[in-house]
Amino acid sequence: MWGYIVRRLLLGIPTLLGVTIIVFSLMHLAPGDPISAMLPPDAPQEVVQMLREQMGFDRPLPVQYWLWLTRVARGDLGRSIATRRPVIEDIRSALGNTFILALAAACLGFTLGSTLGSFAAFSRGRWPDKVFSAAAITGVSLPHYWVAILLIIIFSVELNWLPAMGMQSTGSESSGWGEIARHMILPTIALSLIPMGVITRMARASVLEILSQEFVMTLRAKGLWSRTITRHIVKNAAPPVLTLMGLQFGYLLGGSVLVETVFSWPGSGYLLNLAIFQRDFPVLQGTILVLASFFVILNLMVDIVQSLVDPRIRRT
């Protein structure tokens, strides 16, 4: 088992390197640069050029990439060009905020998704199946930024029940966990729609596939209790759903740029959005590297959990 984990971790290194090369190239191929974003539009070109030289942006791209990579190897993600803060500090606080939101959205989306999907499969062709399948398609299809705006209009503007933005009170009063929880409700709902829909569909398909297998009929023929049969079905249907949950949690951790921007939630999606507009290469590179690492680790964890659930996977 340990050999398997180490092998998978080593395989993650070229993946991460590939990701950073692609992001680095794309950012530098796109028009615009960080100095332009930082200075006022009327700053003369010669001042821009002077700052570019001072910050090393006039060097060849492979040299810039190599310098960045060697710094990262020493554990230094650099400093933000726009704010001059250490990138790691920005990422730490943003990821913490995104993690809270992602966890809440995952709990809501995964619980609802697996429950509704299983119910739909067990009542195939009847009204619960149709209703839950429709809910799943709606969840996947609705643009979540649109849902976010709709939630704000209803619950913040019209009913004035919940805050529209941020993760803390805007006033001078102190903000505890209760306040954060209140601010989380709307973004959590908006963010959980897609995982809820995706998991519902996958759970339904997976349970239906297991239901059609002969061993289920055998279990029924043997006269086992329906609760025991259900347990067997769920256990066999779980691996693909678990894989998908892992991937979905990865996406959630990546932060939804749109939902976080609409709610001004200071997470990694918001940070990425800002870094793109400011052409803040160190922040962008650092954030994507950390998020890609999360994906690699999450995939590995999913594989480990799967192999525990289904020993056949470990053997292959």
Next chain:
Amino acid sequence: MQQMPSRCERLLKGLVWGVWCLLILGIAPTPVMAGEGRGGTLRIGMTAADIPYTGGQPDQGFEGFRFIGYQLYDPLVRWDLSQGEQLPAIVPGLAESWEVSKDDKTKWIFHLRRGVKFHDGTDFNADAVLWNWDALKNKDVPQYDPTQAGLISARATVIKSWRRLDDYTVEFTTTRPSSFVPYQVVYVFYVSPTQWEKVGRDWRALANSPAGTGPFKLARLVPRERAELEPNRDYWDKKRVPMADKVVLLPMPEATTRLAALRSGQVDWIEVPPPDAIPGLRQAGFQVMLRPYPHNWTYTLALARPPWDNKLVRQAANYAIDRDGICKSLLNGTCIPAIGEVYPGHPWFGNPKQRYEYNPAKAKELLQQAGYDGKSKRVKTSMLVSTSGSGQMLPLPMNEFVQENLREVGIDLDLVTIEWNALTQRGRQGLQHPDNAQLGGMNISYNFQEPQSAFVRFFHSTSVPPVGANRMPYLNPEMDRLIEAAESEFDLDKQNQILAKAHEIIVDDAPWVFIVHDLNPRAMSPKVKGFVQPQSWFVDLTLPWVEK
């Protein structure tokens, strides 16, 4: 025998006692003195995506100056933003007075205010002024900061050197005789050198605990989330001690988020509400502030090549625009038509021959004279436009509106859409740069806050990129002469008259297509009192307070 008091006397006595009781109980109305704090927490939703830099010269454009620069710091001279009826005047700030040397017009002497202290308790004096200018312009000193130097590079262009005459007198030397010096020092803020040393000579660390001399102190900074400002009760100008107990600045780049935050009571003030939300805000009792200020939304034209090398075509384009249509039907009254660089009534407007009303017939006639019949021979050109951006208002629908106006008179305009950051980068290169060789022009909004911004950087022949923003480029010896005459004229009225002449030429020559002036829309809760909307990009945050 003692006489009984009359009924009238008893009434008077009772009245006196009553007033005393009221005073003792604190019920009597007392005159509110500036800075006693009518109170409240003023929460502002900014359009910026991050808190502007708080450790000195702010970033994030003029929004940084508006909410951080002029609040935490003071310049030597400042804008008087306490009224909105007229353009703000330059008034004493950290300098009590200033004059240009009678013998040598390149020497400016500033007499500093005594008794001013930085927020860290240290004295503001001539040494502090010199230290700060070194930080911005002298690469050989430890405090030199290239980023801040870059931020003020376009604003403090003529000041060459500085020296101390005594503890409270500083002399600046300029590269040429220039009456525009006060308009340049108004953008430079002063940081406590002691505080910079205290935070380990680190400009980034200084952002967390800055020490300026301004009416507000930074109470708390959460990067990308909020900055909390508290009144500086020891502020040197007792008339400008802030009225509010606290100001909270919140970055909200999304217009819909700002709107929702205001309507749900999470903030008291938002910058730039979406135009289509303004009637609803008014109906719901919110205050909507609109006032002209030095902003223009224009097309900067490539003057060195067809079709815009022909003045008749440029004038035709100016007559083809339905500016009222843009302002009324598209932007819900948040702009006014622009028929020049500055708006009518401005001291520099003058009396140009061309008055660009919406006149498609005249536009077609001018195009005929220029050799374009509008059918077989139409004007074909392109314009680089952005999807969003600072001061760009609603660029896509506005550009499409203008495109349609121009098409109707025989000008086929191809809109080349790119992202704002890329557009500013292309703008700096100028329209003569090979990257822009295929373009007919670009749509970038500008400010004309003072003569340097309004005239020198755009219309003087020495401002052609890479040194300035004369992107077209506009090369006119008469314009150079007028700008130089205005710069060397130290009498403000006479200077304004010269600049008005320069503006008349600009309007008649039409190196730009003048389209609209933004009205600087901001919306506030009815609880916000005392705010004055000036004709400026900046505001005085010491004036408003929030009713509890």
